Amino acid sequence: MKSGQNTAAVFNLIRGSFVDGWGIRTTIFLKGCPLSCRWCCNPEGQSTEPELAITPEDCTYCGLCADICPHLLLPDDVGPVVDRDLCGNCGSCARICPTNALTMFGELYTVDRAFEVLIRDKAYYDRSGGGVTIGGGEATFSSEFTFDLMKRLQAEGIHVAIDTCGYMTSPLSLKILEQADLILFDIKGMDNERHIADTGVDNDGIIETLMHLGRLGKDIIIRLPLIPGRNDDEATLVKEAALISSVGSVRRIDLMPYHEFGVVKYPRLGLVYPLDGESPMPRERAEEIAEIFRKTGIPTQIGG
Numbered sequence: 159m160k161s162g163q164n165t166a167a168v169f170n171l172i173r174g175s176f177v178d179g180w181g182i183r184t185t186i187f188l189k190g191c192p193l194s195c196r197w198c199c200n201p202e203g204q205s206t207e208p209e210l211a212i213t214p215e216d217c218t219y220c221g222l223c224a225d226i227c228p229h230l231l232l233p234d235d236v237g238p239v240v241d242r243d244l245c246g247n248c249g250s251c252a253r254i255c256p257t258n259a260l261t262m263f264g265e266l267y268t269v270d271r272a273f274e275v276l277i278r279d280k281a282y283y284d285r286s287g288g289g290v291t292i293g294g295g296e297a298t299f300s301s302e303f304t305f306d307l308m309k310r311l312q313a314e315g316i317h318v319a320i321d322t323c324g325y326m327t328s329p330l331s332l333k334i335l336e337q338a339d340l341i342l343f344d345i346k347g348m349d350n351e352r353h354i355a356d357t358g359v360d361n362d363g364i365i366e367t368l369m370h371l372g373r374l375g376k377d378i379i380i381r382l383p384l385i386p387g388r389n390d391d392e393a394t395l396v397k398e399a400a401l402i403s404s405v406g407s408v409r410r411i412d413l414m415p416y417h418e419f420g421v422v423k424y425p426r427l428g429l430v431y432p433l434d435g436e437s438p439m440p441r442e443r444a445e446e447i448a449e450i451f452r453k454t455g456i457p458t459q460i461g462g
């Protein structure tokens with residue numbers, strides 16, 4: 159089974175969360191994203207399909223995986239080596255690996271299966287004013303899956319937040335945002351050329367989408383990844399604050415200072431981390447930046 163109209167690959171699902179919106183929430187993370195941000199801390203969220211992950215230091219050289227797959231070699235002292243061009247990410251080797259040196263990022267869910275898991279905590283959502291957050295990757299990229307799941311949840315009276323990069327890949331992607339109860343909207347910068355270089359896509363359509371949602375009066379939480387030397391200069395921050403003020407329906411601003419938590423995932427996927435050498439943003443600098451956004455009068459916090 160591959161991801162498609164009624165299925166999506168899920169790479170994480172967190173119940174009892176107090177972030178990604180208000181109240182107690184379950185956040186479901188879907189694989190697949192049209193962007194490739196250089197600082198991405200969830201590289202396993204970029205491809206739409208499940209992917210093989212390798213942790214060589216956990217390998218005991220039992221040989222089980224190499225016995226069943228011709229695309230996998232076991233050189234001495236290196237751990238399992240996979241020819242990624244030939245690997246079909248079938249997951250057979252991960253299923254038999256006794257030490258989890260081989261695992262899969264992502265598992266295919268139907269809308270029915272996701273709904274059954276997400277509705278289990280409805281009593282907590284109701285009591286806390288919480289709900290479900292669909293994130294990723296990009297929640298609107300698997301648009302049919304996300305739209306159907308959102309409508310099923312909303313029909314049960316469950317509040318649904320959508321975490322989005324704002325880059326719309328289909329009319330249905332935009333319809334998801336128009337019908338969501340809350341939108342967590344990323345702004346990754348203001349300069350278009352830099353935005354293209356850092357994320358792979360144009361920023362103009364993203365800003366248009368944000369303004370459109372503001373005109374509809376949608377509840378929005380803005381999320382700002384703060385990447386030292388890329389989007390944390392004074393001019394960019396002031397422009398972002400002015401843009402956010404003009405939207406009209408932003409309920410909160412969440413600042414997301416750069417960290418390195420995702421770096422270890424890149425080699426596990428056979429990828430090279432694009433921002434090697436960057437340092438995490440100091441808390442004091444994030445506090446200084448928060449003051450710029452607090453001047454908008456919109457509640458601003460570090461983290462989200």
Ligand code: SF4
Nearest residue numbers: 227245246248249251
């Ligand atoms: S995921 Fe499948 S194709 Fe890829 S190395 Fe493992 S068994 Fe082989």
Ligand code: SF4
Nearest residue numbers: 217218220221223255
């Ligand atoms: S099955 Fe797991 S532990 Fe055994 S050789 Fe393969 S990766 Fe190593």
